[in-house]
Amino acid sequence: MISGVPDTVELRLPDPCLVVLVGAAGAGKSTFAARHFGPGEVLSSDAFRERIAGDAADQSATGAAFAALHRALRRRLEQRLLTAVDATSVAARDRRPLVRAARAAGVPCIAVVLNLPAEIVLARNAGRNERTVPDAVVRRHLSRLEADLHPPGLDVEGFERVFVLRDPAVVGAVEIVREAAGNVGDGR
Numbered sequence: 001m002i003s004g005v006p007d008t009v010e011l012r013l014p015d016p017c018l019v020v021l022v023g024a025a026g027a028g029k030s031t032f033a034a035r036h037f038g039p040g041e042v043l044s045s046d047a048f049r050e051r052i053a054g055d056a057a058d059q060s061a062t063g064a065a066f067a068a069l070h071r072a073l074r075r076r077l078e079q080r081l082l083t084a085v086d087a088t089s090v091a092a093r094d095r096r097p098l099v100r101a102a103r104a105a106g107v108p109c110i111a112v113v114l115n116l117p118a119e120i121v122l123a124r125n126a127g128r129n130e131r132t133v134p135d136a137v138v139r140r141h142l143s144r145l146e147a148d149l150h151p152p153g154l155d156v157e158g159f160e161r162v163f164v165l166r167d168p169a170v171v172g173a174v175e176i177v178r179e180a181a182g183n184v185g186d187g188r
Helices: 027-037 044-055 058-079 092-105 118-126 133-151 168-173
Strands: 009-015 018-022 042-044 083-086 111-114 162-163 174-180
Touching: 009 111, 018 027, 018 092, 027 042, 027 083, 027 111, 027 174, 042 044, 042 058, 044 058, 044 083, 058 083, 058 092, 092 111, 092 168, 168 174
Parallel strands: 009 174, 018 083, 018 111, 042 083, 111 162
Antiparallel strands: none
């Protein structure tokens, strides 16, 4: 353990489930997804924009990208495959259709929220080689997320569990433990 951070922080996930990664641009959602899930398990809004418009940062492709992402999500959930959605999802209106899709498929829906300090997120975003998002947009993401983390917040949106990670060292210590659906304790 280094300076109060455990060597590992277990996040227990039912398998199958839908994992909704939530966080501002630059919070590390894609890095988290790549570390903890197989490439075939991750549905990334950036990847769908890339497929549709040839540019992951092309916001004009967002509508078509999310339509394709939601179709792929429904197919995966119908097949009872663990799926992680890598998108900002900082607004309840963006999370609602994801929760509905999981519920329709009878699959638990889990939120993993990367709520890191603003200065860290802004610095990470500025340091990106590509897909840098304007600071004003990142600040708006952070503000929306902070508002939704206050009660009742995400707790009333239909997620079976909500994990909120506020420290980069804790994010780095996360280990995902997959358990057969129905065997996961509350653990909030």
